[in-house]
Amino acid sequence: MESLESILEQLQNQYKPSTSPIVDDLNGKLARLSVVENKVEIVEMPISSTSNSLDNLLNDLRKSNHPVAEVPSISSSAAIARDLQEVSHQQKAKDHARLEKLAEEWLAKLDPLCGEGLWFEEFAKNYSSRLEAAIALIQSE
Secondary structure, eight states: OOOHHHHHHHHHHHHSOEEEEEEEOSSSOEEEEEEETTEEEEEEEOOOSSOOOHHHHHHHHHHOSSOSSOOOOHHHHHHHHHHHHHHHHHHHHHHHHHHHHHHHHHHHHOOTTSHHHHHHHHHHTTSSSHHHHHHHHHHHO
């Protein structure tokens, strides 16, 4: 069973724009590969052929009209929120199923004629079923 944190991390990675490092395209041009919403963009940037200093490269990058990183759009933020809500509902359903299984196992082991069994029958009168009463009891522990 995957934890909520690992599912969250997968969703964040799915919608997070990623930018690869600047690469040389072997034709003397500098390019940046950018992946946004599953689309790859190749942005060429001019590079001075007379100088290879880092300062000049940084200046060229600053002069470029293309942003280095893009902010996720509102629609992808809404998609993330919707996916997170769906994951939350799935996790709650899994937790409830696990509680039901534990409660069924506990009820199967419960002796109705012992003190605990008699107490539980009195306790269960306040619930719609013995299973719901057992789930409430387990959750309170």
